[in-house]
Amino acid sequence: MTGKIAVIIVGCALFATAAQAKDHPGKEEILKDGYQGPKTCEACHPGKAKEFLGTVHWKHASKIDHVDNINPDEEHGMKDRIYTMCNGNDIVNNLKEVPPNALGKTKFTGCNTCHPGDHTSDVGSTGPQAEQAIDCLICHSSKYDFSKRKPVKDKDGKVVMTQDRSTEAAANIGRPTIKNCMVCHEAAGGGAMIKRGFSMTKEAEVHVTKGIICVDCHKVKNHKFPTGRDPNNWAHDGIYMTCTGECHSATPHTDADYNRHTAKIACQTCHIPKTGGAFSKDFTKWEKQSNGFYEPSTLKREVNETAPVYAWYNLTVKNTPQFIGPKGSRSDGKSKIYPFKIFQGKAYFNKKNGQLLSMDFAPPIANGDSLAGVASAAKILGIKDYEPVPGWQTIYFGSNHQVSPKNKALSCANCHALNGVLNFKELGYNSKEVEKLTNPELYFEKLLKLQQENE
């Protein structure tokens, strides 16, 4: 059954690749008339620009009903969140030119650098001007010239984001490739592979090895992207995805013992044994770089270098100033054990109300003064009554990518040996149960047989 599914998946992927290689209808017209932005796309795809303005990719926000201490009637997300991986958001870190550093150098920076508009029409903007500002090609072109997309000052001194609207880029369009997605998604949080720490390469992710690309799993419908349930990824387009369903069955293993585990263990737990990227940051301490600019001090690891932590997760999220992570328990009947990339960040909290404060990065990038960044952010947000005190926040990121090949997945002893990766006591099992769960009787015969077969 699993083999049959794999054949179907690979078949679909090959078909998709073939479809991608074929010219997009309308290429002749584009070559003849040139590309005039979204209105060229809308000649064949009417209404798509307006549709896109209603998605998380444009709004960086949505209504959120699975996270504690968030009003479910309001829209929130990257637009206005404050947490310690980024400690800023699109509002306080709106794309801008930072003040000159000690060497007289300046540069552009902002959380909304990846927003697919032109910055004049920015996060959450609406109307005909916003529709025509969409950078369709950054997601759909395989010949996008990224040197043409950069922040510059226009004649009025306003910072705008330029785009590649060349005929060549427009003539080479199709479904988004892995590269189209990773241009933005690999660089979040302060550099390549920092935030989530996964790599979508053939070497690192078994789906890519099989020719499967991001949008084969994140099956887009009307520009709305299904997402997984990362406890730190709040905004969503209203559709979710799981491993099981179209691609994998609920009992995908040939081994009945493994299939029994799927009731309480998420697929990711065994099949994504490693994570990577930054595991700690200190926004109160900025380090001077050789170019004279400052960066928040960050402890980081390479892709696949960090062991995840494991916890029960019922797909709802505990959200306090000190902790963002999974809710759930062994006994609630809804939770499964999932792997998480754990991250701890230090930033300033408001002593007057205990809330985490945000930081405008422009001042500390220029001179390392993190408190000036807090003051600037407070001014932008209209916060007058605050007293910044440093403190730590712990965040659990979902570990949902970088699926390893079958032979590298966790096996019986990886969890059930005494030095296994699961801490059964912390997961809610009593001493007697832990003793049973870590008894070699559970797996010895099975693993011995496997060992004999492989010798």
Next chain:
Amino acid sequence: MRKIFSIVMIMALMLFTSLAVVKTASAEELKMTGTITKIELAADGKSATAVLKDSKTGASVTITITDDLTLDKFKDKRIVEGDEIRTKYEKSGDVNTSKMFKKTAGC
């Protein structure tokens, strides 16, 4: 005869030791941050050289890049001249081979 044998053995040992030292030195891993002043892609697209101006010393260092991910970033100009790069590279004689080549800027 025994003396000649001893001399030959000592010389062989010295040669082996010096080669080992050279090999260790040649495999030295270095890191730097610098601005790209020139990128040259090989005609077959399978390698490239980038000249970086070291932000600390101002010296120009030529790095050879062979990993597909970085080469792709040169081809579609996600990395261009003027970008600031953080790199780790292996120095072997006159050739510096990139082990990591990333833009310093995030978002």
